[in-house]
Amino acid sequence: MKYDNKPTVSDRLREEAFDFKLLEQAKNYALDYMGNILNQPVFPGQEALQRLHAFIEPLQDGPSNPYDILENLHLNGSPCTVAQTGGRYFGFVNGGIVPVALAAKWLSDSWDQNAGLYVISPIASVLEDVCEKWLVDLLHLPSETAAGFVGGSSTATLCGLAAGRNYLLEQQGYDVAKKGLFGAPEIRVILGEGAHSTVYKALSILGLGSERLLKIPADNQGRILTEAVPELDNRTLLILQAGNVNTGAFDDFSALCRKAKDAGCWIHVDGAFGLWAAASQELGYLVRDVDLADSWSVDGHKTLNTPYDQGIILCRKRDALTQALHMTGSYIIYSNHRDGMLYTPDMSRRARSVELWATLKSLGKKGVSELVEDLHHKAVYFAERLAENGFTIHNKVWFNQVLASLEHSELTGKMLSLIQSSKECWCGGAKWGNHSVIRISVCSYRTTYGDIDRSVNTFIEAREKVLGDTPQQI
Ligand SMILES: *Cc1c(COP(=O)(O)O)cnc(C)c1O
Secondary structure: OOOOOOOOHHHHHHHHHOOHHHHHHHHHHHHHHHHHOOOOOOOOOHHHHHHHHHHOOOOOOOOOOHHHHHHHHHHHHHHHOOOOOOOOEOOOOOOOOOHHHHHHHHHHHHHOOOOOOOOOOHHHHHHHHHHHHHHHHHOOOOOOOEEEEEOOHHHHHHHHHHHHHHHHHHHOOOOHHHHOOOOOOOOEEEEEOOOOHHHHHHHHHOOOOOOOOEEEOEOOOOOEOHHHOOOOOOOEEEEEEEOOOOOOOEOOHHHHHHHHHHHOOEEEEEOOOHHHHHHOOOOHHHHOOHHHOOEEEEEOOOOOOOOOOOEEEEEOOHHHHHHHOOOOOOOOOOOOOOOHHHHOOOOOOOOOHHHHHHHHHHHHHHHHHHHHHHHHHHHHHHHHHHHHOOOEEOOOOOOOEEEEEOOOHHHHHHHHHHHHOOOOOEOEEEEEOOEEEEEEEOOOOOOOHHHHHHHHHHHHHHHHHHHHHOOOOO
16 A cells, blocks of 8 residues: 555544644533523523524535534534523433533543453443442442443343343253243243333343233332232242332332242342432332342432433342353453443443442432432422412322323323423423323432422413413313
8 A cells, every 4th residue: 555645534633632722612612501501491492493404414525623513513502402400300300410420521531441341441440340339338239239330221121131031041941142032931021010111122122022021000109019919930020110200109129029039030120210219218218128139220310410321230140140241252351350341231331430430429328318318308399389389299209200280181281382392491291090291300409499489380370371271261
């Protein structure tokens, strides 16, 4: 190949890599965004959304100026975000962002570490180890419990159920990793009818089907009816829930885990946002005996307020987890230290343990407990204020979720549309029993009691408008 001195793309990028002004500019835009967040519409209005057209274009041939790229993102991208880091976003179950975790993420983004193996990143490996120990302690799980750091609870659940499926089949003398599911002994999957959709997704990926599941009816809070659970055995994968995505309710772990444990089931707990109750004195009663389970999935990016991309699979049997996710290759160098890829489906992965570590270090045990309780107290207050003002509340506020409505579903739907376009606050909707409801999730430390009062006013104004627009008041 002929070598000439024409500058290449690498030459240009190398030059940009030392242009620290570019990063200063990014910092200025970020600070501008964060400084304005409390004034920004909670959901972008139509005129802001028009800006998204700036991004819809064919990829050009040549390079673009890095300053122009950043400016485009800030001018046209920042206004089209939802103000999730403000105090009045109550949609889905999302969280805020602990300040030092954001700062640590900025720093570690500049490291660009691959957390796959100790030899690729000693710091990522050690922080994963430390976080594993801290989480086990904080959540009062069995001391031998292993943790894998993945993108979210969807993946964490997939890992826990893969470990459980393989373990149960191994107990039947069947190696599913080698022989596949064809001709495997049957195992049974039991879950509550209120299980999260990501559990169904994980089961279908794992070849456990959706029509073959045994769905146990739930009570009016979404909790498994304990007495409806059939005889259990050691061929059963039992999936329980800490925090129903609508009501926030918890299954009765004391009754169910004891029974399942005695029978030799594998018990997985989807605790995406609710497992954090285990870190609180006041709310710990909700997860009594949850430590009897075999695997637990939980998110950092909801209740704990870490940045996104922070799911954790916790598994009592370390070998069951690593064997389910194992891979080999002659160039892979396992060490005597922690090799993160053994605990996740990914090989290359960013060092997400940095932000988790920074969050836990920032809060301490007491801080996590206070944060969880504070979100609960604010959710209770939100529900009380709505009830005082004549709204119907459909759940007991177990944790941080509130379901509210008007008396008639159709009017609730109209009211929700007005709230969502109000720019003042944002909530999602759901069906609960026969009712259309508004789902409120209090997940961020940024939410103040003042934010809740302001949001309740938005609810009241929306109701007035809906009732005013409705000719005969029903
Ligand atoms: C959010 C949630 C999930 C999915 O978690 P992701 O982090 O979004 O993948 C699963 N179960 C419950 C109960 C949840 O609230």
